[in-house]
Amino acid sequence: MLHVERLTRRFPNGVVALDGIDLSVGEGEIVSVLGTSGCGKSTLLRLLMGLDAPSAGRVTVDGVPVTGPVPSVGVIFQEPRLMPWLSVADNVRFGIAKLDRTEREARLAEALELVGLTEFADAYPRELSGGMAQRVAIARALVRRPSILLLDEPFSALDNFTRIALQDHLLRIWAAQRITMVFVTHDIEEALTLGDRVIVMRGSPGRIHREILPGPRPRLRNTLAFHTLKDEVATALNLFEDAGGI
Amino acid sequence: MSVSLTLAGRKEAAAPPRRARRRLPKGWIAPLVILVAWEILARAGVFKPNLMPGPTDVGGELLYLFERGRLFDHMGMTLWRVGGGFLAGVAAATLFGALTGYSRTTRELLDPTIQALKAVPSLAWVPLFILWFGIFEASKVALIAVGVFFPVYLSLMSGIQDVDRKLVEVGEVLGLGRFEIVWRILVPATLPSYLVGLRAGLALGWMFVIAAELMGASKGLGFLMFDGQMTGRPAQIIAALILFAVLGKLTDAALTLAARPLLAWQDSFGTMTERADAAR
Numbered sequence: 001m002l003h004v005e006r007l008t009r010r011f012p013n014g015v016v017a018l019d020g021i022d023l024s025v026g027e028g029e030i031v032s033v034l035g036t037s038g039c040g041k042s043t044l045l046r047l048l049m050g051l052d053a054p055s056a057g058r059v060t061v062d063g064v065p066v067t068g069p070v071p072s073v074g075v076i077f078q079e080p081r082l083m084p085w086l087s088v089a090d091n092v093r094f095g096i097a098k099l100d101r102t103e104r105e106a107r108l109a110e111a112l113e114l115v116g117l118t119e120f121a122d123a124y125p126r127e128l129s130g131g132m133a134q135r136v137a138i139a140r141a142l143v144r145r146p147s148i149l150l151l152d153e154p155f156s157a158l159d160n161f162t163r164i165a166l167q168d169h170l171l172r173i174w175a176a177q178r179i180t181m182v183f184v185t186h187d188i189e190e191a192l193t194l195g196d197r198v199i200v201m202r203g204s205p206g207r208i209h210r211e212i213l214p215g216p217r218p219r220l221r222n223t224l225a226f227h228t229l230k231d232e233v234a235t236a237l238n239l240f241e242d243a244g245g246i
Numbered sequence: 247m248s249v250s251l252t253l254a255g256r257k258e259a260a261a262p263p264r265r266a267r268r269r270l271p272k273g274w275i276a277p278l279v280i281l282v283a284w285e286i287l288a289r290a291g292v293f294k295p296n297l298m299p300g301p302t303d304v305g306g307e308l309l310y311l312f313e314r315g316r317l318f319d320h321m322g323m324t325l326w327r328v329g330g331g332f333l334a335g336v337a338a339a340t341l342f343g344a345l346t347g348y349s350r351t352t353r354e355l356l357d358p359t360i361q362a363l364k365a366v367p368s369l370a371w372v373p374l375f376i377l378w379f380g381i382f383e384a385s386k387v388a389l390i391a392v393g394v395f396f397p398v399y400l401s402l403m404s405g406i407q408d409v410d411r412k413l414v415e416v417g418e419v420l421g422l423g424r425f426e427i428v429w430r431i432l433v434p435a436t437l438p439s440y441l442v443g444l445r446a447g448l449a450l451g452w453m454f455v456i457a458a459e460l461m462g463a464s465k466g467l468g469f470l471m472f473d474g475q476m477t478g479r480p481a482q483i484i485a486a487l488i489l490f491a492v493l494g495k496l497t498d499a500a501l502t503l504a505a506r507p508l509l510a511w512q513d514s515f516g517t518m519t520e521r522a523d524a525a526r
Contacts, residue, residue, distance in 0.1 A: 049419055050419075051415055051418060051419065068418075069418050069419045069420075069421060071421050073419075075419040077412070077415075077416075079412065081412050081413060081415075081416045083413060083416075083431070083434070083435075084511050084512070085434045085435075085437075085511040086511075094416075094420060094430075095420030095421065095422075124511055125511075126511070140420075144420070
């Protein structure tokens with residue numbers, strides 16, 4: 001479905017942000033990409049989004065090389081990035097303006113329902129909490145019925161409670177629609193809760209270091225198995241060594 | 247029935263004091279105090295009447311102009327000049343500001359030249375404009391247009407450049423074309439700073455119309471002032487000053503009011519205090 005072949009991104013200043021990344025994401029799969037800041041995971045996602053061009057290698061969606069944003073790929077950024085001059089409903093409608101009216105309104109109602117914001121259709125972004133605003137961003141992506149969803153640390157700016165609620169929310173949406181997802185995060189628990197596979201990246205230059213399979217769902221955050229996995233991932237991230245051997 | 251009557255009676259009785267308690271808008275307090283003090287000082291002879299007549303004399307002058315039908319002639323003429331110059335200046339500034347704000351190439355090509363022209367004090371254009379356009383309306387409108395141009399141009403160009411790149415990326419991933427990104431993201435996002443530029447431009451327009459009318463005119467508020475100076479009638483000069491203030495304030499308020507529905511979404515300190523005022 002989504003293929004990445006020997007993807008390399010070298011910035012003009014000589015920094016190699018990505019070095020020969022190979023990755024395949026199957027239909028209906030959730031792949032978490034985990035790494036510390038500066039490991040190139042956001043650069044990777046920008047290349048998948050078609051917002052940046054690789055120095056070498058390529059990205060294909062359903063066999064077609066990505067040279068710019070792809071209509072069947074939905075994107076959710078770290079910040080909600082809502083248009084402050086548009087109401088919630090108009091923000092969600094923003095990417096489906098070309099559909100005919102009946103279809104557009106039906107999809108809008110469905111998307112707002114899905115994120116639980118039907119009552120806030122007429123509110124403006126300034127009136128929303130951070131979690132609500134991010135839910136609007138999710139609705140704006142889903143309303144286009146994407147087959148792939150790319151998420152760039154979408155919950156990292158939210159408080160812990162809201163983050164866990166939205167992770168569960170995202171999983172329910174996934175269970176219902178089986179959208180393929182690539183979820184970039186720097187939160188180990190989040191990567192393990194959401195991903196069918198967890199890709200661990202290490203930086204300078206950005207490479208895939210390991211792949212971890214967290215096992216069957218649901219993944220309860222308070223089990224021993226989950227904690228063992230967390231330790232394994234932390235080791236893979238080289239966290240203990242960086243912490244000075246504590 | 248008697249019950250309803252007393253109730254109705256009570257309601258009516260309760261209403262007037264409430265209305266009487268409605269306070270004067272704060273903005274009126276200072277001018278009223280100044281007016282009263284000014285009148286008292288003028289009557290007491292502290293000010294020389296041939297230099298600083300009292301408010302009632304100025305009012306009499308306004309009434310005199312009004313009765314002879316000259317008041318709206320002068321105001322209309324000045325308004326026409328400001329309006330024409332404003333529209334011409336805004337049109338040119340919008341075209342160039344949009345071009346230089348949107349495209350790096352046009353900015354590198356044109357902006358240095360425009361910035362250099364900005365360094366010329368605008369009144370220095372007067373001799374050239376009179377030579378080019380004659381001493382009548384065209385040179386006046388051109389001078390005002392030059393004054394209006396720069397603030398509008400600068401705020402539009404920087405407004406477009408300051409639009410959040412992240413919002414533009416949203417447009418890109420949602421499959422918007424170039425024109426749609428301009429129309430649906432850049433234009434609304436730029437409106438607030440554009441409006442600031444329009445207001446600054448309008449204020450300069452009013453400044454330059456005085457210069458233009460003092461240069462030579464047979465009509466208009468600037469002419470009234472010049473005439474008052476030549477004939478030694480300070481009441482006429484002050485009357486024209488007040489009319490300038492009123493027209494300037496009214497046109498600015500009209501501009502702000504017209505833009506308000508377009509900017510209702512703004513989430514800033516200014517709108518916060520405005521909303522608090524509305525709730526009061």
